[in-house]
Amino acid sequence: MSQQRDTNRRIVLASRPHGAPTEANFRLESQHLPQLAEGQVLLRTVWLSLDPYMRGRMSDAPSYVPPIAIDAVMGAGTIARVEKSRHADFMEGEWVVSQNGWQDFALSDGRDLQRLPEAARQHPSWGLSLLGMTGFTAYMGLLDIGQPQAGETVVVAAATGAVGSVVGQIARLKGCHVIGIAGGAEKCRFAEQMLGFDRCLDHRDPSLAEQLRSYCPDGIDVYFENVGGKVFDVVLPLMNPRGRIPLCGLIADYNASAPSTLPDRLPQLQGAILRKRLRVQGFIITQDYPHRFDEFVRQMGQWVTEKRIVLREDIYDGLDNAPEIFAGMLEGRNFGKVVVRVAPDQP
């Protein structure tokens, strides 16, 4: 069932997942188009962003984002066109970055909308990634918390992912030695050949710890943590004094429904933070850095225009496929930033 002009398809949260989400946790519904009031725009979703943080919103456990209510539309950043406008600031046909969620159409009073950045005009879906939330996450986490200096060693997990791939490329631009960690030989090759990482290691390789040590002969100054799980354990012993660990995601733990069965690693981490004088800092881009978005768009727009930073997108078609695509992403089956084309790029 593809997008129709008179019907709104939407995917709602049917039930909360235990462990990995399945299609049974979602429900596809259809409804009439919502009525447009004065001061509103009707938005047509063209690109839907799928991101790991959404897993957190499906649970009602404490999280950094409020849970999605049962029967409510799955939330998501979207790139949309203004289909109809009764709002003075928006014209029909205009591109916007919006929060439509997993549905074809949405109303907005304009307050939650941003113009699509200029540098994304030729490639609107970049407004969800390079020039949107994931790029912004990479930029602020690396530069503001990580504070990489030329010559330092930066390690990035999920190296070909939407955030990790940008972290590594910015670190290279800053003159750092950049080691990526990714799942599988193909992703590692891509990180080295297309993203310019100095080296990328396969986290499935049983010799990961030894390899990481040999490719970080001067230790690790910045570890950009967006994965959690076992990568953290192999990185920690290699951290240098005064190392920085920006932490923006723990995808490895998102699906965990049972507590860790490992021995208590807390004293080990506390000890390392003390002995090595580490800085471990969590951040949530939408809450901590809205005041720096314009700076980010200017700088990243320049890098993107100059092709100094590139992005691999993993593009899927069809809103109704979103649940399956999302589940696959949480298992690392995606390769690059996951976006779903919900409607044709051209009106």
Next chain:
Amino acid sequence: MSQQRDTNRRIVLASRPHGAPTEANFRLESQHLPQLAEGQVLLRTVWLSLDPYMRGRMSDAPSYVPPIAIDAVMGAGTIARVEKSRHADFMEGEWVVSQNGWQDFALSDGRDLQRLPEAARQHPSWGLSLLGMTGFTAYMGLLDIGQPQAGETVVVAAATGAVGSVVGQIARLKGCHVIGIAGGAEKCRFAEQMLGFDRCLDHRDPSLAEQLRSYCPDGIDVYFENVGGKVFDVVLPLMNPRGRIPLCGLIADYNASAPSTLPDRLPQLQGAILRKRLRVQGFIITQDYPHRFDEFVRQMGQWVTEKRIVLREDIYDGLDNAPEIFAGMLEGRNFGKVVVRVAPDQP
């Protein structure tokens, strides 16, 4: 056996402790006074500082300070008088802050010496505490990493200790709501009545978690961690978004010879850091902040002179008692900053 003018008594590390140190890990030796060469001073130890970090130096496990070698003198900060001088910059009779370690006399070429701060002239042992390493630790950790704002809630463990007591008093000067945690009713009373903490809770009380919650109705913005162990577990759930945790010591873990038997708390900590966007940062005062020592001495000297910051010292006599005093301190038997008077204050 008290200090003699022609003999140097010294306490060396006889063996590495497993768990809590015992007197068998130390050995008291006597030797002739060392020979003074041109460009040197002979220092006579008057005050010896005993501090928890020394436990780390008795082990050869990785630590933030190099291990003391077997048969070497136990290291320590000291307040000393210049007994003899063949150094142009130091006169006989002058007070200095030195690193003599656990012994009566030491030679120095002057490079490791500091003048006793002016504000400590009437009370030389303060050069080891309020106006020395422990005060400096409190000052930088709280102000530079903790960055407390007026009206915020600051929680300090080991609230009557050398570091914790100063942290709490500075936080009060900055207009914060200050909750201490200490061992026993007497220490808690002292923190409230003499140090001006808003409240001090006994960590042995089984209802510590509930009490802490009720006395921190607005959550916790800064937790000054110098203890580790179970206090951390009750503080973490109460931390506010963008909370800060300066970490300068883990005394509760120093004597641990066996790994924690608790379930793995690492994912829980990582999750809290992410969800609450916490900053957890270790620091070692001597390595991270030497460039700010003068600023500290100026500011703290003023507060001390104005009696806006006070210190309880736990004063013991006799170098030969140092091993027993040290072991007691690690068990929390001290009450205030532990110093040992090795020689009379007056020459």
